[in-house]
Amino acid sequence: MVASNCRIGIIGAGTTGVYLASLLAEQGFQVTLFEKAASPRTEGCGIFLIKAGMEALQQGNPQLCQRIMRAGDPVQKVEFRNLRGQTISSETVTHQENELPGMLIHRTAILSALLDFLPPGCLHCNAELTSVVQTSDGVTAHFQDGSEWEGDLLVGADGIVSKVRSFVVPGVEPCYLGDLVWRGLVADRSFCPPGNFIVYARGRGIYANFFHIGGDRTHWGFFIEVEQQEPGRLRPSNPAIPAAELAKLAADARSLIASTPPEQVVSRYSYDIDPLPHLYAGRIVLIGDAAHAKSPTRARGMCSGFEDALSLSRHLAAGADIATVLEQFQTERLPIVHEYQRTSRQQSQQIGRRQKSAA
Numbered sequence: 001m002v003a004s005n006c007r008i009g010i011i012g013a014g015t016t017g018v019y020l021a022s023l024l025a026e027q028g029f030q031v032t033l034f035e036k037a038a039s040p041r042t043e044g045c046g047i048f049l050i051k052a053g054m055e056a057l058q059q060g061n062p063q064l065c066q067r068i069m070r071a072g073d074p075v076q077k078v079e080f081r082n083l084r085g086q087t088i089s090s091e092t093v094t095h096q097e098n099e100l101p102g103m104l105i106h107r108t109a110i111l112s113a114l115l116d117f118l119p120p121g122c123l124h125c126n127a128e129l130t131s132v133v134q135t136s137d138g139v140t141a142h143f144q145d146g147s148e149w150e151g152d153l154l155v156g157a158d159g160i161v162s163k164v165r166s167f168v169v170p171g172v173e174p175c176y177l178g179d180l181v182w183r184g185l186v187a188d189r190s191f192c193p194p195g196n197f198i199v200y201a202r203g204r205g206i207y208a209n210f211f212h213i214g215g216d217r218t219h220w221g222f223f224i225e226v227e228q229q230e231p232g233r234l235r236p237s238n239p240a241i242p243a244a245e246l247a248k249l250a251a252d253a254r255s256l257i258a259s260t261p262p263e264q265v266v267s268r269y270s271y272d273i274d275p276l277p278h279l280y281a282g283r284i285v286l287i288g289d290a291a292h293a294k295s296p297t298r299a300r301g302m303c304s305g306f307e308d309a310l311s312l313s314r315h316l317a318a319g320a321d322i323a324t325v326l327e328q329f330q331t332e333r334l335p336i337v338h339e340y341q342r343t344s345r346q347q348s349q350q351i352g353r354r355q356k357s358a359a
């Protein structure tokens with residue numbers, strides 16, 4: 001095992017970084033988690049956490065996995081409708097007793113559960129990484145407020161617009177996928193019964209989905225195909241949904257979206273990144289969206305971050321030294337995440353989104 005007095009810094013307290021920090025702390029490493037925001041981002045909407053993501057949680061922390069199971073709904077039925085609201089197909093989703101289900105759940109519930117497994121003092125907020133310097137025997141991270149951290153390994157879990165990535169693979173730009181997306185949470189449990197995932201199949205330049213996430217809350221996503229008129233921006237400057245686009249959706253679905261309080265709606269342009277040629281450089285390694293942000297079509301985003309965290313923690317627990325561990329981690333994960341990225345983008349293009357272009 002890499003010595004437990006090894007100092008590991010993680011940049012980014014999203015779901016990937018927090019899960020890794022909890023696993024490494026449990027293994028006895030000296031872990032420090034840095035987040036640029038004043039507190040971890042608990043905003044966010046519903047998440048479809050597929051079975052593979054649940055398995056990555058179960059294998060790392062069964063107690064955490066149980067908590068996630070109690071906080072959401074197992075997916076039970078997937079229904080495809082046309083834009084007039086007529087059912088095209090409906091599929092019942094079953095799982096064996098010894099299998100974990102995919103879960104429909106609020107992102108906030110996932111992040112809150114993860115944060116509860118962090119040891120006290122591990123998380124440092126208002127800590128925006130600005131640069132990294134490596135030597136043969138250590139790595140130093142510099143932060144916006146002038147502070148610095150010195151350690152043995154730095155992990156970039158800082159999302160799609162990753163600062164850490166520029167020290168591993170310079171020059172990577174997010175690629176626009178052709179959709180402007182709104183997501184919201186609305187108080188309702190009749191339109192979409194618990195466990196149901198309803199998809200309004202793509203047509204006339206729009207697409208929508210709905211699922212219940214426990215309690216009386218329903219998540220919706222509404223996508224429109226547009227040219228990127230604000231290059232480089234993640235969020236549109238005008239967050240309003242164009243009425244003419246919403247009008248293309250069946251009336252009951254449309255009114256559910258329209259009844260959502262504005263503070264419960266987020267909007268953003270949809271991006272992925274090209275597959276990276278490598279995941280580490282020296283003592284810096286990338287995980288989660290920083291390493292392989294992808295189109296949401298296969299719902300692999302959060303799941304693959306949990307898989308990365310589990311894999312890296314296992315290699316650190318078993319490996320002889322950091323260089324060997326990072327090589328083993330990359331050998332295991334690179335082909336898997338490349339396949340996720342390739343197929344997610346391919347599916348995204350097949351179902352109608354435009355060809356990618358640089359942001």
Ligand SMILES: Cc1cc2nc3c(=O)[nH]c(=O)nc-3n(C[C@H](O)[C@H](O)[C@H](O)COP(=O)(O)OP(=O)(O)OC[C@H]3O[C@@H](n4cnc5c(N)ncnc54)[C@H](O)[C@@H]3O)c2cc1C
Pocket residue numbers: 011012013014015016017034035036037040041046047048049050127128129130157158159160161162163164183287288289290296299300301302303305
């Ligand atoms: C709207 C939406 C819906 C989605 N739905 C699903 C779904 O249903 N199922 C699914 O599996 N996936 C889904 N995804 C994808 C999934 O949410 C992401 O893949 C996952 O959240 C990535 O987690 P992460 O921790 O790697 O990155 P992030 O969640 O982006 O976290 C990165 C963190 O790093 C911090 N940070 C950034 N830069 C710095 C810096 N310089 N210094 C310090 N901190 C920094 C950020 O503030 C942030 O807290 C969705 C994504 C979006 C946008």
